[in-house]
Amino acid sequence: MSGLHLLSEILNSLLYILPAYVANASACIFGGGKPLDLNKCWPDGRRLLGDGVTIKGSFFGILLGTLTGFIEGLFFNAPLLYLKLGFTLSLGAILGDAIGSFIKRRLNIERGKPAPLLDQLDFAIGALILGSLIKPIAIHQVFIILLITIFIHLFANILAYSLKIKDVWW
Numbered sequence: 001m002s003g004l005h006l007l008s009e010i011l012n013s014l015l016y017i018l019p020a021y022v023a024n025a026s027a028c029i030f031g032g033g034k035p036l037d038l039n040k041c042w043p044d045g046r047r048l049l050g051d052g053v054t055i056k057g058s059f060f061g062i063l064l065g066t067l068t069g070f071i072e073g074l075f076f077n078a079p080l081l082y083l084k085l086g087f088t089l090s091l092g093a094i095l096g097d098a099i100g101s102f103i104k105r106r107l108n109i110e111r112g113k114p115a116p117l118l119d120q121l122d123f124a125i126g127a128l129i130l131g132s133l134i135k136p137i138a139i140h141q142v143f144i145i146l147l148i149t150i151f152i153h154l155f156a157n158i159l160a161y162s163l164k165i166k167d168v169w170w
């Protein structure tokens with residue numbers, strides 16, 4: 001594979017997963033308030049999801065991620081396909097992040113405490129599963145996305161921390 005080919009594979013992968021990135025970042029930027037689990041606990045006595053998964057964050061995450069997909073679709077001349085893709089990627093990102101929080105609570109990891117790899121990849125895995133129902137991608141692109149997401153997520157979180165949008169840098 002030539003360098004140029006690799007670069008275009010990476011750019012294509014980033015364009016594919018972009019709505020999920022916007023969904024995750026928007027949930028963080030516009031989130032807060034009433035938790036999605038409505039303060040309910042699991043039989044283990046701990047919260048179902050915790051205070052880090054909110055109704056407002058989930059709503060704006062899905063809305064702005066879907067809008068991002070639609071805007072991409074205008075460029076690619078397939079607005080309806082990308083609207084659907086944007087929606088499934090965003091819903092998958094928010095669900096994946098919520099499942100990540102569910103797993104963290106079951107492992108007795110408090111809200112906001114780190115769970116390496118799970119924190120970086122939960123939303124991307126959720127997005128890839130639902131997004132591929134609308135527009136499947138090759139397996140090597142899945143690996144490119146997962147690998148790059150680890151670094152972009154870390155970078156975005158450090159940026160969000162320095163902008164005081166997040167309390168921790170992971």
Ligand SMILES: CC(C)=CCC/C(C)=C/CC/C(C)=C/CC/C(C)=C/COC[C@@H](COP(=O)(O)O)OC/C=C(\C)CC/C=C(\C)CC/C=C(\C)CCC=C(C)C
Pocket residue numbers: 011012014015018021022024025026028029064067068097119120123152153156157159160163165166170
């Ligand atoms: C465009 C529309 C319709 C709306 C814009 C929505 C919006 C407000 C977007 C914000 C994007 C942005 C520039 C964010 C800056 C970074 C920041 C403050 C992020 C806060 O995110 C925190 C973190 C929370 O994660 P956690 O809950 O799991 O702990 O979210 C992680 C964020 C990301 C993984 C992605 C952030 C990155 C982007 C949104 C843009 C990345 C862009 C590229 C990699 C380049 C795209 C490549 C091509 C070819 C276009």
Ligand SMILES: Nc1ccn([C@@H]2O[C@H](COP(=O)(O)OP(=O)(O)OP(=O)(O)O)[C@@H](O)[C@H]2O)c(=O)n1
Pocket residue numbers: 027028029030031032049050051052053054055056057058061094097100101104110111112113170
């Ligand atoms: N569906 C979501 C996802 C995220 N957020 C917001 O984005 C922040 C960062 O998300 P994340 O790092 O996933 O949450 P944590 O607070 O670290 O909680 P957890 O340990 O459950 O991951 C959350 O605190 C919350 O304010 C939200 O409001 N709604």
Ligand SMILES: [Mg+2]
Pocket residue numbers: 097100101119
């Ligand atoms: Mg999380």
